[in-house]
Amino acid sequence: MRELLRARGMYRNFDGFTAVQGVSLELYEGEIVALLGPNGAGKSTTMRMLTGLLEPTQGEVSYCNYDLSHDVLEAKHQFGFVADEPMMLSALTGLEYIQFVAGLYGCSSEEILERANPLIDRFALRASIHKRATSYSHGMKQKLALIAQLAHQPKVLVADEPSVGLDPGSAAAMQDIFRAYASFGNAILLSTHLFDMAQSLATRIVMMAGGHIVADGTLTELTKSGESLHQVFMRLTGEAAMTS
Amino acid sequence: MIGYLLRWQLLFLKRDLLSIKGMIPLLANIAFQVILLTSLFASPQDFADNLTMVVIYASAFAISQTTTMYAQALEVTSSGLLGIAPIPARPRVAMAMFEMLVTVTLQAFVISLGLGIGLMGQVNVLGGLLVWILSFFAALFLYGGVAVGFTAFITIVLPAKYRKSAAALTSMLYVVAMILYLVVKHRFPDVITRFADVFINTAAHGFGPEGQSVWFFGSMLFGLVLGMVPMAWAYGKILLQTTPSANTDSKTYNSRIVPRGITQIFFWRERIAFTRNHTLAAVLVIGIVVVMLIPSGFNTFFFIYLGVQMGAFILSIGHPKSLALIYTTPMMPSKIWTSRIIALLPITSIGTVAFLFASILHAGGISIAMAICDILLPFAGLFGVSFTLMLDPSMFTTTSRKKQSIAKVLTSTILFSFVPLGLGFLCDSQPWIGVVISVGIIFGLLFYGTRVLNTKKSVRYLFQ
Numbered sequence: 223m224r225e226l227l228r229a230r231g232m233y234r235n236f237d238g239f240t241a242v243q244g245v246s247l248e249l250y251e252g253e254i255v256a257l258l259g260p261n262g263a264g265k266s267t268t269m270r271m272l273t274g275l276l277e278p279t280q281g282e283v284s285y286c287n288y289d290l291s292h293d294v295l296e297a298k299h300q301f302g303f304v305a306d307e308p309m310m311l312s313a314l315t316g317l318e319y320i321q322f323v324a325g326l327y328g329c330s331s332e333e334i335l336e337r338a339n340p341l342i343d344r345f346a347l348r349a350s351i352h353k354r355a356t357s358y359s360h361g362m363k364q365k366l367a368l369i370a371q372l373a374h375q376p377k378v379l380v381a382d383e384p385s386v387g388l389d390p391g392s393a394a395a396m397q398d399i400f401r402a403y404a405s406f407g408n409a410i411l412l413s414t415h416l417f418d419m420a421q422s423l424a425t426r427i428v429m430m431a432g433g434h435i436v437a438d439g440t441l442t443e444l445t446k447s448g449e450s451l452h453q454v455f456m457r458l459t460g461e462a463a464m465t466s
Numbered sequence: 467m468i469g470y471l472l473r474w475q476l477l478f479l480k481r482d483l484l485s486i487k488g489m490i491p492l493l494a495n496i497a498f499q500v501i502l503l504t505s506l507f508a509s510p511q512d513f514a515d516n517l518t519m520v521v522i523y524a525s526a527f528a529i530s531q532t533t534t535m536y537a538q539a540l541e542v543t544s545s546g547l548l549g550i551a552p553i554p555a556r557p558r559v560a561m562a563m564f565e566m567l568v569t570v571t572l573q574a575f576v577i578s579l580g581l582g583i584g585l586m587g588q589v590n591v592l593g594g595l596l597v598w599i600l601s602f603f604a605a606l607f608l609y610g611g612v613a614v615g616f617t618a619f620i621t622i623v624l625p626a627k628y629r630k631s632a633a634a635l636t637s638m639l640y641v642v643a644m645i646l647y648l649v650v651k652h653r654f655p656d657v658i659t660r661f662a663d664v665f666i667n668t669a670a671h672g673f674g675p676e677g678q679s680v681w682f683f684g685s686m687l688f689g690l691v692l693g694m695v696p697m698a699w700a701y702g703k704i705l706l707q708t709t710p711s712a713n714t715d716s717k718t719y720n721s722r723i724v725p726r727g728i729t730q731i732f733f734w735r736e737r738i739a740f741t742r743n744h745t746l747a748a749v750l751v752i753g754i755v756v757v758m759l760i761p762s763g764f765n766t767f768f769f770i771y772l773g774v775q776m777g778a779f780i781l782s783i784g785h786p787k788s789l790a791l792i793y794t795t796p797m798m799p800s801k802i803w804t805s806r807i808i809a810l811l812p813i814t815s816i817g818t819v820a821f822l823f824a825s826i827l828h829a830g831g832i833s834i835a836m837a838i839c840d841i842l843l844p845f846a847g848l849f850g851v852s853f854t855l856m857l858d859p860s861m862f863t864t865t866s867r868k869k870q871s872i873a874k875v876l877t878s879t880i881l882f883s884f885v886p887l888g889l890g891f892l893c894d895s896q897p898w899i900g901v902v903i904s905v906g907i908i909f910g911l912l913f914y915g916t917r918v919l920n921t922k923k924s925v926r927y928l929f930q
Contacts, residue, residue, distance in 0.1 A: 273794050277927040294926075298796035309788035313739035321724035325731045326795040331723045352718045356784075 232281035256424035302371030308363035526643035593669030611689030773847015
């Protein structure tokens with residue numbers, strides 16, 4: 223399988239506090255990786271470094287062999303990012319928002335509409351797609367942000383808690399879309415606090431605590447001792463908290 | 467409860483004012499007042515005429531700013547976290563009043579100080595000092611009173627959904643004041659002289675017994691009544707007022723097809739924003755009216771002010787946090803900057819042409835050098851301010867590090883107030899030098915600024 227994302231030895235210091243310590247991560251074609259961790263584990267900092275919003279104090283990130291600090295534009299073409307708080311732009315309707323975002327990646331209007339229309343219907347946004355996106359509910363904004371990022375067809379989708387604010391139907395739709403998207407040879411990295419989603423959706427689970435990766439494996443590998451995923455999580459993150 | 471809330475309010479205000487984000491509007495206000503007040507020193511022979519004009523214009527501006535601040539503060543205290551908290555209504559009003567008091571004190575201080583200094587130089591040092599003190603308190607009560615009274619009046623008269631427009635309505639006060647001044651000056655010139663005499667005579671008598679001082683105390687009382695009466699009348703309604711926090715715009719728009727190319731996309735987005743948000747158009751119209759009505763000596767400042775305002779829009783595409791969306795796309799910072807500048811060029815050009823046209827009409831003709839300099843000023847402002855904002859990403863975040871904030875406040879004071887003012891003065895007195903400097907700013911930034919933006923790490927990693 224082709225490696226789509228490679229992060230090596232990432233560290234991040236904030237005024238003497240080390241939020242992320244030596245995190246290394248790879249994502250391969252077809253993978254959906256769930257990033258689990260308690261609050262303050264360093265998940266969001268890791269995601270911000272992976273998306274070029276935050277400079278790692280040490281370490282490197284590359285997408286499809288394009289280094290994010292040197293081959294910036296090529297690397298940025300390879301990924302899309304859905305933040306935990308939907309990033310809306312004033313004045314634009316939902317459809318215009320999707321077109322604006324995907325257009326910045328060089329997609330034509332026809333391409334964007336062709337890719338976005340099925341997702342708009344799947345997420346039941348058709349009725350409000352010509353209304354201002356800033357007037358949407360949180361969940362609707364989140365779905366819109368997701369469609370906009372998928373419309374430019376990134377090889378890797380990085381999503382920070384994408385299911386927050388989604389109703390059960392939309393959350394299920396999102397999982398189906400993620401599975402289908404990964405099946406086309408793309409990869410998805412998502413952070414979540416929902417164990418059910420991690421278990422049912424992810425092909426691999428990475429756990430973080432205290433800025434470290436404390437576990438990395440498939441659900442079967444992580445639970446082979448007979449413990450549930452929740453128990454493994456509590457044990458590993460608890461241990462990390464004790465040692466830090 | 468009032469003491470508890472005001473202690474927190476003080477902390478928020480302190481942090482807000484020490485941040486660049488909070489400082490910029492404040493500095494813009496002060497810069498505008500300084501521009502007006504400098505006219506007192508610019509032509510000593512028209513001192514009395516200028517004094518009346520400056521007091522009226524500066525007061526109209528200060529009142530509209532104070533009213534806006536008070537209306538917004540009232541809205542904040544009745545929405546969101548504060549809106550749902552079990553806080554009695556009286557402390558909410560106290561919080562809004564306190565925030566308004568800070569603004570009005572600052573406005574009154576700047577205006578009265580300018581007046582005092584003007585009179586110290588033209589009339590009498592001690593007299594100027596006396597006018598400074600008296601006019602400070604008069605302005606404080608008058609501006610505050612009008613702000614409170616007008617907002618209360620709006621609360622009674624306008625339906626809830628239009629109350630947000632209260633702040634915008636007061637901006638019109640500025641245009642009304644200017645028209646009123648010009649009409650009175652034309653038809654009743656002695657009224658203008660008598661108004662100025664109140665200040666000049668008070669200053670001329672120094673610290674002696676002053677009949678004129680009655681005017682100042684009268685103004686204070688008038689302000690108090692203006693504020694208290696509508697407030698008492700609307701008090702019950704204000705106390706019960708709640709503001710919906712969600713954006714309830716349910717209008718359906720014709721979604722437009724996006725063009726291809728980054729510059730075209732930004733241009734496309736700007737056109738949509740301009741046609742759907744009428745604030746900018748209204749600001750442009752008011753600006754043109756101001757240029758038409760205000761004495762010619764000030765026109766240059768409006769050109770540079772237009773540029774500064776347009777430059778400030780460089781990253782205004784949504785909430786500051788939404789900028790992450792732009793910074794994760796495959797674009798270098800220089801591309802973001804130049805594309806956004808191109809998107810802002812049409813409105814800047816329209817404003818420049820309209821201002822120039824109004825300026826020529828009003829002055830009855832201006833020199834070619836002055837016209838070229840006036841045309842270049844908005845673009846120099848656009849390039850300079852937008853580049854500064856691109857260069858310092860922390861403009862969009864608040865920082866708790868006091869030392870850093872003070873350094874930045876000083877830098878931004880110089881960049882957003884003194885440099886534009888200096889360039890404006892230069893264009894007025896030595897237009898060709900102004901032209902050379904403006905061209906230097908524009909092309910210097912185009913050639914070297916783009917390289918700086920791409921190599922500076924703090925620009926590339928906006929959300930450090």
